[in-house]
Amino acid sequence: MLWLVHGRIAGIAGIARVALRGPDRDWRLAFIAGLVVAGMVARITVGPAVVAGLDTIPLLRLAIAGLLVGIGTSMANGCTSGHGICGLARLSRRSLVAVPVFMGTAMITVALFKVLA
Amino acid sequence: MKWTHAFLAGLVFGAGLVISGMSSPARVLGFLDIGAIGTGHWDPRLALVMIGALAVATPLFALGRRRGQALDGGILPSLPTQGVDRRLIGGSVLFGLGWGLAGICPGPALVDLGAQPWPMLAFALPLAIGLLLGRRD
Numbered sequence: 001m002l003w004l005v006h007g008r009i010a011g012i013a014g015i016a017r018v019a020l021r022g023p024d025r026d027w028r029l030a031f032i033a034g035l036v037v038a039g040m041v042a043r044i045t046v047g048p049a050v051v052a053g054l055d056t057i058p059l060l061r062l063a064i065a066g067l068l069v070g071i072g073t074s075m076a077n078g079c080t081s082g083h084g085i086c087g088l089a090r091l092s093r094r095s096l097v098a099v100p101v102f103m104g105t106a107m108i109t110v111a112l113f114k115v116l117a
Numbered sequence: 118m119k120w121t122h123a124f125l126a127g128l129v130f131g132a133g134l135v136i137s138g139m140s141s142p143a144r145v146l147g148f149l150d151i152g153a154i155g156t157g158h159w160d161p162r163l164a165l166v167m168i169g170a171l172a173v174a175t176p177l178f179a180l181g182r183r184r185g186q187a188l189d190g191g192i193l194p195s196l197p198t199q200g201v202d203r204r205l206i207g208g209s210v211l212f213g214l215g216w217g218l219a220g221i222c223p224g225p226a227l228v229d230l231g232a233q234p235w236p237m238l239a240f241a242l243p244l245a246i247g248l249l250l251g252r253r254d
Contacts, residue, residue, distance in 0.1 A: 017252065076204065080224065
């Protein structure tokens with residue numbers, strides 16, 4: 001969508017990374033602000049169900065997960081929206097590999113945690 | 118790009134994540150938990166979200182490729198054609214690990230940060246650090 005209207009590819013991880021440190025930050029920061037404001041509005045209008053399950057995750061696990069997601073998506077150059085939607089939509093070979101790898105790893109991680117718990 | 122357009126795009130994208138349930142870690146983990154297929158507790162709904170998003174995005178990308186320029190007159194950049202390499206695989210594995218641990222990926226992380234700043238900061242700050250560590254340019 002972004003690519004068609006403005007000639008840019010939008011994966012959230014990539015936008016966030018360049019917004020932190022990179023060129024042409026204004027629109028990226030505005031896009032991120034839009035996401036955050038959407039969350040604020042949803043919390044007020046819909047209620048706590050918006051983030052259902054968040055309170056059950058221990059802080060340390062949240063922090064480790066955040067770090068892994070950050071390093072992983074910037075190394076692989078894409079996240080769920082970047083590879084999963086934009087990449088698959090344009091039949092990128094890299095995305096056709098990346099999506100099964102991260103989905104599979106995530107599913108295995110969830111299964112392992114269930115066994116350990 | 119006009120920042121107003123980008124802000125609106127963020128709002129719409131965020132609303133989509135909320136409506137589809139992607140903003141809820143419980144819902145995402147319920148989808149990733151394919152071990153629950155056998156017990157009948159698996160939640161396949163997010164697969165439908167992805168199929169829906171692809172159903173919209175695929176024809177749009179095809180259209181853009183045929184037009185050759187963006188609707189605002191901008192040039193559509195030729196998209197990267199890098200090959201599959203170790204960074205792609207390794208990064209995807211690390212991302213999958215993190216996603217499986219908490220059920221949160223970058224888009225929902227930002228929406229949830231607005232919805233419930235604490236404890237989401239405990240995820241978002243390391244996310245920012247990780248984004249900067251993963252690539253040097």
